Amino acid sequence: MIIPRPGQPPRTDGQITPIPLLPLRLPPEPLRYPALPSPLRDHRFSATYNVTTHIIPAAFPRSTPFIAPPPAFPSHEIDDEREARIQRYTRELISLQAQYVPDSSGTQPTVLWNVLNRYVRHGKGGGLTLLMLHANGMHKETFEPTIRHLLQAADEDTRYRIDEVWTLDAVQHGDAGLINADNLGALFTWSDHARDILNFILHFLPDTVTPSELPTHLPRVPLEVSSAREKRGFTNRELVVVGHSFSGCAATLAAHTAPAPFSGLVHVDPIIVPSTFNRDETIRNFIVRVLARRSGWSSREEAYSLMRKSPYFGAWDPDVFRSYVDYALVEDSSGKVTLKCNTIQEAVVFADKIRSIEAWSVLPEIDKRIAMKWIIPSLKKTIYQSYELVQEAVWRRAENVTNVVVAKAAHVVRLIWHKSFMHTQLTSQSGHPR
Structure with a gap:
């Protein structure tokens, strides 16, 4: 299903004046470079691609002051005590965000880290570079079943040639969450996720695609190179950025x-909404559900068995759930x-x-040269909750844009490797953006 262009021009209400992203600065030297927190992987991702894992310092300085997070839940609490604590934590986190004023002083001294996976084709280049950004609560490997299907399709159809794919752990997520665990506070702005994305694109993504192995700690490109890009x-690259959920918002910013540096931008049910769309109750419910969720198991096998029985995880594509x-x-030593x-x-x-x-406010201002694709799940399960708002969102920037509805998917879009993804028409047979 394709969502047609609306008959009237986009509304001008529901906008706010965005706060500019805090400029990126060099982190203080000497940096104490962390080791990878997870075992090294077999580099052979497929017959034609290798996978490696890399670390970079995240955007510096951070935009928010460090505020100690609430303590972990005691294991001995009775249900009523736990419910009261969940409600209190929810109120505290929402209140902190409501009071947040961006810190433009640049005095936050902590250096956080991003961890990335790189999937690179053997042999000659000439194709796209993808940067894939996960939803909240996910991780960089979430995309691996998607990537396998994309790379297989790209191998079979030269119109969709892909030379390199990068996936990035947001600072609280996946391996980055392990490295940064002691420095993550109770306040976070998606603006810093946008800055982390730009930090990688501008300062650490190598200038050209090479099948050669890269160091675990990616070197910063020279200042003249980052300024030029x-x-x-x-x-020597065509970069398409894929942002899911909150990452779609951050990628837009x-x-x-x-x-x-952007050739294409793919929105996967992004959280990009007008101010007239009240998300207060939705946010509160999400926080309550997350805080109430189980977070530890006696073994990976128990985690697999119990989560697979839940309605949420039970509906996932098996390969994505296994990932x-x-x-x-x-896993700890026990x-x-x-x-x-x-x-x-x-x-x-x-x-x-x-x-x-x-992000809603700046969406019409995104450079028209950047090809834009929207992937929306079932209209009953998208974050937009109504056909009219979906239509308004996907056509808010009306030039050089396409869209598709994946009717059997929900917001997590467990089937984003669906053929519709490959047929985004972000590239022509010559490889240039449409």
Whole structure:
């Protein structure tokens, strides 16, 4: 299903004046580079692609002051005590966001880290580079079943040639969440996720695609190179950024701030909404549900068995669910497993609602050169909740844009490897953006 263009021009209400992203600065030296927190992987991702994992310092400085997160839930609490604590934490996290004023002083000294996976084709280049950004509570490996299907399709159809794919853990998520665990507070702005995206694109993504192995700690590109790509984009890459849920919002803010490096932008049910769309109750419910969710199991096998029985995880594509159990959980020396992104940090991310309105406000201003694709799940399960709002969102920037509805998917879009993804028409047979 394709959502047709609306008959009337987009409304001008529901907008706010966005706060510019805090400029990126060099983190203080000497940096204490962390080790990878998870075992090295077999580099052979497929017959034609290798996978490796890399670490970079996240955007510096951070936009929010560090505020100690609420303590973990005691294991001995009775149900009434736990429910009261959940409600109190929910109120506290929402209140912190409501009081947040961006810190433009640049005095936050903590250096956080992003962890990325790189999937690179053997042999000659000439195709796209994808940067894939996960939803809240997920992780960089969430996309691996998607990536396998995309790469197989790209191998079979040269119109969709893909040379390299990068996936990035947001600072609270996956392996990055493990590295940053002691420095994550009770306040987070999606603006910093947008800055982390730009930090990688502008300062750490190598200038050209090479099948050669890269170091675990990616080196910063020279200042003249990052300045040139911020002004004129890449000379030897076509970069398509795929943002799911809150990452779709962050990618939009990033593309608005520095459009030149972007060739395409794929929105997967992004949280980009007008101020007239009240998300207060939705945010509160998400935080309550996340805080109430189980976060530890006696073994990976128990986690697999119990989660698979839940209505939420039970509906997932089996390969995506297996990837979640394999990569979203960390195992201690006794074999017990817990979430890499703990439930309090997932709740902290949910609490930010202003950035989604900022993204709505700047959406029409995104450079028309950037091909844009919207992938929307079932109209009954999208975050937009109504056909009219979906239609308004996907056509808010009406030039150089396409869309598709994946009718059997929900917001988590467990089947985003669906053929509709490959037929985004982001590229022509010559490989240039449409």
